[in-house]
Structures are given as structure tokens and as C-alpha cells.
Amino acid sequence: MTEKTIICRCEDLTAEEVRGWIEKGYGSFEEIKRISRIGMGACQGRTCRRHLLKELARAAGKDPAEIELPTFRPPTKPVQFGSVLGVERDEKDS
Amino acid sequence: MKKTAEAVVIGGGSIGCSAAYNLARLGFKDVVLLEKGYICRGSTGRCAAGIRQQWGTEMNCLLSKHSIRRFEVMNEALEYPGDVEFRQNGYLMVTYSEEEAEMLKNNLTLQRKLDIPVQYLSLEEVKEIAPALNTERVIASTICMEDGQANPFKVTDAYMWAAKRMGVEIYTHTEVTGIKMQGNRVTGVVTGKGEIATPNVINATGPYAKFISKMVGHELPVEPERHQIVVTEPLEPFLQPLVMNFHHSTYFQQVANGSVLTGYGDPKEPKKINYTCSWQFLKELAAKVTEQFPVMQDVNIIRHWAGHYGISPDGQPVLGEVPGIEGYYLSLGCGKGFMISPMLGELVAQNVAGVETTIPIEIMNVERFNKGELIVEPAVV
Numbered sequence: 001m002t003e004k005t006i007i008c009r010c011e012d013l014t015a016e017e018v019r020g021w022i023e024k025g026y027g028s029f030e031e032i033k034r035i036s037r038i039g040m041g042a043c044q045g046r047t048c049r050r051h052l053l054k055e056l057a058r059a060a061g062k063d064p065a066e067i068e069l070p071t072f073r074p075p076t077k078p079v080q081f082g083s084v085l086g087v088e089r090d091e092k093d094s
Numbered sequence: 095m096k097k098t099a100e101a102v103v104i105g106g107g108s109i110g111c112s113a114a115y116n117l118a119r120l121g122f123k124d125v126v127l128l129e130k131g132y133i134c135r136g137s138t139g140r141c142a143a144g145i146r147q148q149w150g151t152e153m154n155c156l157l158s159k160h161s162i163r164r165f166e167v168m169n170e171a172l173e174y175p176g177d178v179e180f181r182q183n184g185y186l187m188v189t190y191s192e193e194e195a196e197m198l199k200n201n202l203t204l205q206r207k208l209d210i211p212v213q214y215l216s217l218e219e220v221k222e223i224a225p226a227l228n229t230e231r232v233i234a235s236t237i238c239m240e241d242g243q244a245n246p247f248k249v250t251d252a253y254m255w256a257a258k259r260m261g262v263e264i265y266t267h268t269e270v271t272g273i274k275m276q277g278n279r280v281t282g283v284v285t286g287k288g289e290i291a292t293p294n295v296i297n298a299t300g301p302y303a304k305f306i307s308k309m310v311g312h313e314l315p316v317e318p319e320r321h322q323i324v325v326t327e328p329l330e331p332f333l334q335p336l337v338m339n340f341h342h343s344t345y346f347q348q349v350a351n352g353s354v355l356t357g358y359g360d361p362k363e364p365k366k367i368n369y370t371c372s373w374q375f376l377k378e379l380a381a382k383v384t385e386q387f388p389v390m391q392d393v394n395i396i397r398h399w400a401g402h403y404g405i406s407p408d409g410q411p412v413l414g415e416v417p418g419i420e421g422y423y424l425s426l427g428c429g430k431g432f433m434i435s436p437m438l439g440e441l442v443a444q445n446v447a448g449v450e451t452t453i454p455i456e457i458m459n460v461e462r463f464n465k466g467e468l469i470v471e472p473a474v475v
Contacts, residue, residue, distance in 0.1 A: 028132060030132060030135070031132045031133070031134075034134050034139055034247040035247055035248075035251060037351075040325075040397065041396075042327050042328075042394075042396055044396060044397060071399075073371070073397045073398055073399055074371050074397075074398045075376075075395060075396075075398065078327060078394035078395065078396050079394065079395050080391070080392055080393060080394055080395070081379075081380045081383055081384055081390050081391055081392075081393055081395065082380070082384065082391040082392055084376050084377055084379075084380040084395070085377070085380045085381060085384065
């Protein structure tokens with residue numbers, strides 16, 4: 001991966017930018033997400049998640065498996081307002 | 095970790111970071127900010143980002159008016175290398191009932207008296223300003239074009255870096271587990287990573303504030319109220335102002351990247367910390383949204399989350415030293431914390447320093463709940 005490789009396609013973030021945030025002290029996925037919008041686009045982090053985990057792991061000298069994942073937010077796939085209307089389902093907080 | 099501090103701020107949201115910055119600005123050395131998670135983890139990072147001055151009480155009007163002045167120059171004043179993305183796209187307040195129309199008119203009189211440029215709109219003007227809005231049931235609306243939105247993460251980040259540059263020490267992932275007292279005086283803060291001796295503790299923990307208050311034996315009547323928000327896929331620009339609908343209790347705005355951010359809270363829910371997202375909310379929101387903006391029918395929701403208002407008995411901010419507990423201060427926005435964070439941080443810092451406050455703060459003291467002197471703010475959702 002080069003410095004100019006796009007890590008997050010939805011929000012147009014390069015490896016260089018992400019490394020910059022890590023260097024400035026944004027040490028977790030959630031913090032980088034909030035400051036840079038990584039993973040907040042239409043695909044909800046499907047592509048960028050593992051790349052950012054790798055970058056965080058490298059910077060911390062850890063295994064990617066040890067890096068805390070961001071919260072997975074519903075809906076898992078984009079859903080239209082219109083399709084939510086009129087759907088019956090027992091209330092159960094997800 | 096520092097062993098002593100002149101003041102310890104608890105809470106790494108917009109109010110806590112603003113308070114820490116303002117304390118440093120007033121000459122406090124050794125200010126410490128403690129955050130149990132990371133900066134912006136709580137209510138600030140989950141809020142709808144709207145900023146408005148259209149309130150029905152003088153206190154709220156002044157808090158927001160002065161805050162807007164600070165948002166306008168924030169990038170420069172805090173020497174922020176980024177952009178806090180403050181956009182004055184206006185705030186459109188919409189009602190479907192005669193009663194609320196009367197309320198908007200009364201508020202307008204007050205707002206004008208305080209030099210807040212609010213306009214009462216005709217139906218034609220509403221249609222022109224928000225062509226996508228279904229105006230069938232609209233009885234009245236007002237707009238203030240100085241109102242708008244800012245990026246909560248960036249605002250907090252700007253305060254955080256400015257505070258750090260002025261010597262504030264910020265410890266994240268550091269949970270406060272106790273507060274030390276000597277008689278009726280605060281003397282220190284106990285954390286999972288050690289103790290800090292300090293004569294001043296500022297509680298800026300929003301919906302968690304009552305848990306901190308318990309540590310000094312103070313029963314704080316501020317309860318967490320869950321609000322949920324969704325964000326959509328980015329759309330072509332179609333709506334300039336944020337639309338607040340009193341009938342639906344919703345806020346609805348198109349943000350800078352084109353996404354729509356919309357949500358509401360159900361005040362009837364049990365008051366507790368609850369970060370789960372409910373299906374019921376999504377369904378009700380879809381009805382509320384498509385009634386107001388039929389064009390939203392085919393728009394994709396991409397993310398849904400929950401956060402909290404820390405809601406006081408009258409729903410209004412709580413600020414200042416707690417009577418009977420020397421050195422213990424509250425700075426809580428109670429549902430509008432982000433939008434008035436510049437002032438809540440400034441005022442509590444002035445209160446700690448014992449200097450004249452920019453606007454009167456006595457009315458915001460927690461003591462009002464014991465005296466039964468509630469603030470009645472009609473313009474809330």
C-alpha cells in the first residue's frame with residue numbers, strides 16, 4: 001500500500017491521511033472515525049475497516065485481531081424510508 | 095498522571111473541552127480533563143449538530159446568541175488548523191397547531207427584543223425556502239438565518255487542541271471512581287489510574303452527571319433521555335435550513351456532505367442510559383419523515399444510532415457551583431449542550447474563577463429544583 005492508496009472510498013481518505021491521524025494521537029477506530037469520517041459512508045466501512053485495523057495494529061505494534069472494532073450500526077444494509085413504513089415487527093431493541 | 099490540579103473537568107465532550115479551554119484562558123494553571131472513554135464518545139458525538147437561537151426564554155436566547163458569536167470566529171479564535179464547519183443555513187421552526195403558532199409569535203417578540211434576527215414566514219415564503227417540505231398542515235413557521243449547524247467532532251477537537259496548547263492535561267480512558275471531600279469541600283478526584291488533589295471539580299458529563307454527583311452526596315435530578323438519529327446516503331442539495339417540526343418532535347437537516355440527519359426522542363421512555371437502536375423508532379421516524387418530505391420515500395438510511403439528553407426537571411441547562419458543596423460545579427446543557435457549549439464552558443470557568451460572568455448565571459443554578467423555580471421553555475422538542 002502506498003501513501004496515496006485510497007483506504008476509504010466513500011469518504012475519499014488515503015493511507016497517508018489515516019497515518020497522519022494516528023500519528024497525531026487518534027489511537028482508536030472510533031476516534032479516527034469521528035475526526036475523519038472513515039467508515040461513515042454508504043458502505044459503512046466494508047472496505048476500509050480492515051485496512052484501518054491493519055494501520056492501527058502496525059502503529060501500536062499489535063496484531064490486527066487485538067484492535068478494538070467500531071460499533072456496527074443498523075441497518076446492516078441501506079434501507080429506504082419507504083420500505084420501513086408499514087412493516088410489522090415485534091418491538092425488540094436490536 | 096498529575097498529582098495536583100487547580101481544577102479538574104470531568105467529561106470529554108464539547109462542554110468539558112470548552113470549560114477546560116476557558117479555565118486555561120482565565121489563567122488557571124494545571125487544569126486536568128478526565129474522560130472515561132475517548133473525546134466525543136458521549137452525547138456530543140451523537141447529537142444532531144443543530145445550533146439555534148430561537149428560544150422562548152431570555153436565558154436560552156442569550157446563551158445561544160453569545161454561543162453563535164463564538165462559533166462564527168471559532169476557527170480563528172481557537173487557532174484551529176481544520177474547520178469546525180459552522181454553517182449558518184438557518185433553522186426553520188414549523189408548527190401544525192394554532193397553539194404552537196401562538197407560542198412562536200410570543201417567542202418572536204422576545205427574540206426581537208434581544209436583537210436575534212428571526213422572521214415570521216408566510217406559507218409562500220416557507221415553500222420558497224423549503225420547496226421539498228409538505229406544507230399542507232403547516233399553520234405557522236419562523237426562521238433565523240443566523241442559526242445553523244457545526245461539526246460536533248471538530249468543535250470539540252478545536253477546543254481540545256486549544257486547551258492542550260494552553261497547558262491543559264487531558265487523560266482519556268480514565269474513569270472517575272470517586273471524589274474526595276473534607277467537610278463540605280471538594281479536595282480531590284479519584285480515578286482508575288490514580289488520585290488528583292484539587293479544590294475545583296467541574297461536572298460536564300451530560301447524561302452521566304447524576305452518577306458523578308452521587309460521589310459528593312448530591313442528588314442531581316438530571317436523567318438520561320434516549321434520542322435516536324439516522325443518517326441517509328448523500329443526496330444532491332435540496333434543503334438549506336434545518337427543519338424543526340413541533341408536531342412530530344423531529345429535527346431534519348441536510349448536512350455538508352449531502353446526507354440527511356434526522357431523529358427525535360421519546361420522553362415517555364424509561365430514563366436510563368440505553369445505546370440500543372429500536373425498530374419502533376425507525377418505523378415511526380419513517381412515517382414522520384415521509385409525511386414532511388414525501389421525496390424521502392426512496393432515500394436510503396445508512397446508519398442509525400442512539401445518544402442521550404441529560405434531561406433536568408424543566409429540561410433547561412444547569413450551571414454553577416452546587417450550594418453546600420464548595421468547589422463542585424455543574425455545567426450541563428440538558429438537550430442543547432452542544433449548541434451552547436461555547437457559553438457553558440465560558441460561564442462555568444468564570445464561576446470557578448470568581449469573576450463576573452458574561453451573562454447572569456444564578457437562574458441556571460441547580461438550587462432552582464429545590465425551590466420549585468422551574469424555567470418554562472416552550473420551544474423544545
